[in-house]
Amino acid sequence: MDISNHASKFNQWKDTYNWDTCKTNRKEFGQFIAQFLTSESRVINLNGIYGSGKTEFIRRLYTELAKRNHPVVYIDVWESDFSNNPLAVICSELLEQVEYVFKEKAPNGKAKDRKGAVAKFNDLKSKLGICLKYFDAAAAFTDEPLVLAGTKAVTKIVEATPNLTSKTQLQKFTEEIQKNHIASISAVKDIKNHITYLSELIEIIYELNIPIVILIDELDRCRPNYAVEVLEVIKHFFETKGCTFLVATNTEVLEHSVKSIYGSGFDAKLYLRRFFDRKITLPPIPLVDYLLAKDLDFSKYKNLLLYPFTDNQRGNINFFANLFESNEIELRGIEQILNRFFTSLDYVSARTAVCHLINTVVLIIGLIEQHLDKQENRKNISHASFSIKIQGASIIGSPLKAFVDSMFECVTITNGKKCFAGGVLTTYPEQRVMLRIQSRSYSEVKLDNGTNIGKLISEMINHKDSESCNYWMWEDYQKIIDLSGHIE
Template sequence: MDISNHARKYMEWEPKYNWETCKTNRREFGEFIAHFLTADSRVINLDGIYGSGKTEFIRRLYIELAKRNHPVVYIDIWESDFSTNPLAVICSELIQQIEFILKEKSPNSEIKNENKATETFNQLKAKLGTCLHYATLASLVSGDNSISTEISSVNAAISAIPNLITESKSQKYVETIQKNHVAAVQAMKDIKEYITYISELIEVIYKLNTPIVILIDELDRCRPTYAIETLEVIKHFFETKGCTFLVATNTEVLEHSVQAVYGSTFDAKHYLRRFFDRKVSLPPISTVDYLKAKQLDFSKYTNSGINLHPLITMDIIIEVFADLFEANNIELRGVEQILNRFFTSLDYALGIKENSNTVINTIVLIVGLIEQHLDKPELSERKNNNPLRTNIKTNYSQLSGTIDVMFNCVMTTESKVKYKGHGHYREHAYAQEMLTIESYNFGDIEILGYSRDSITIFTEIIHQYNNPKCNYWLWENYQRVIELSGHIQ
């Protein structure tokens, strides 16, 4: 069987969401979780904070499961947050995937089993239709008619939905609901049995592996009531042999959603244990490894007249960036946003560059972008006449000192003494405007703990600042481009 028949998103996702393109080094973990998910039928909570890469991880897990010959379904439940009936959403996706499989021609020896599978599949649709019909009647009594539209939208998948009652009197609706309640309860039991039986037949007929795996993404972003209803649907309708769920959430946020419904003193942790058999925590990533995997490259700029300082190796730049991200608790999504703005800023500098070289300090730019990301006031308040130090955290003192020095390379001051390095200086009768770094003896200053190259770096910076052919960025240039990049989300 073609993989796309038991994993409909495979052809679309495989080129992008495979382990070779994974920059978070989670392949081994993903392969382990794929084995864990398919060892039995259960409901698993995948816990990860916002921006930790849950969506990218479970899409790669989807590809992994598909390659392991498991029927797999992906549902971004947040996309249906406008809905009032998660049952319609989940059963529609599941029914469509099973239908895709059953449309595949079976071996002649399996015709009998194929007929059984088709018959059971139709019975499954009918039972789901009964439950959806029951839910519709309940919604009509409550005055919420939106669900009727939602259910009609899945008729293509669930063709056996009974005709909806159109009587207008609410008493008749109540009577009808009471009459159908027993049927709905029995239908819920039958649905579980049918799913188990179909999964067994699929395994026999098409040599697929079971359980069927359903990946639920973005639950923690949904309205609190909708998130809870989704968990209830999974538990009551689909928690059965032959079907496994992985529900990706920021579990702490999901707990707050539960408390928003049931009250702040409600034991949300205990409540959620009713729905999940196990909780799996998404492991943290190494920011250094992530940045190395991105293969950051400045050659596009340095080969086109953009001079980047300080002149240190790419490995050191990556270590600096990683330290700043980690020390300030910037999640993966935030790292991506900041890096996008960083390179957009360099692209902008390249676009407006004329004949002269443009001189940009990478450390000042990245620190300013982090200040922006964290809404630090010094970003806008820092001026030549108010040279505020940054409050951005670092994990080691050498980097903190280097940041201060780099800001002194993009700020100006007035001084009678101008240093030239190697102990040489010139004293003027009157105060002269100069880079702040020129106003004191920089010979003994270390950059990232390396004093040997510091004089060479500072000498080159000062030369470029004083070269009329160089477009040397001072702090107001950084402020402006950071402000512009802030409009990019």
């Protein structure tokens, strides 16, 4: 059987979402989890903080599971967040994606089994239809609602029903709802049996592996009510032998969703344990790997001279990662800072064809200071001082702070008689304005790859005096930082 017949998204995802394209080094972890998911039928929570790569991870799991001959279903529940009926959403996705299997011609000698499987599959559709028909009404008569919206729906039914004044009319209405509820409960039991039976037939007829694995993505982005309703649907309708669910969430956010419904004092952790048999925490990745996985593109800025990592812009990645880690900035904050960083470069690049020399070290530090609300009151004449942490592991041949000091001295000025340029000292009879970096010898400072920073600084100084290049001083950075600060 072609893989796409038991994993309908496989051909679409196989080239993009595989372990060879994974820049977070999660191949071994992913293969381990794939084995765990298929060892028995369970409902499992995959927990990961914002930006940790949950979606990319479970799409790669999808490809891995498909290659292992498992029927696999992917549902992005946030796409249906506008819906008021999560059962309808999960049913339609599950039926549509599993139906690909039964469209395949049965192997020799198994045509009769396939015919019976198709009949059972159609019966499953019918049972799900019964539940969908009476879903809201049934919710009012259970100890715990199948969906939170159910009780509200029944209330609306009662309110919209005219002339319920006599006991006989009210009794008939109540009995009708109770009858529908009984039919729904019976259908739920049948659904679970049908899914188990179909999974076994899939294994026998098409020699696929079971359980069927259903991957639920983006639950924590949904409305609180809808997120909880999705979990209720999984528990009541599909928690059965033959199916494994992996639900990807930022579990802390999901707990807040539960509390927003039941109250701040409600034990959300205990509540969520009702739904999940196991919890998997997506391991954090080194910040350097995280930034590399984002494919940050510095090369597109053709009219910008980005210093100091001119020969290898990956130096920015190492430097950024060091600062983010030293200042304990979470992934959401990192995303915001990077967005402001590249929006600033985009703005400058698009405004004019004139060349601009921008120091990425100075810009990112200014943006981090702003993000942490630790902005320094600097001017072009200021000494370099910092309220954020820059005392981290050395990425250069000298301590990190010395490197940062040098970069800030390239964008501030001072008065002096001695001026260094290109390794040559010039003494003037009277004081004159110069870049602060020119007031001292900088020829021995090196980058981690051995590149002499003195040569780079000399290049920058030469551009400062060029009419064809706009050399940025600190107050230029401050303006763009202030502008970008309005973006959250």
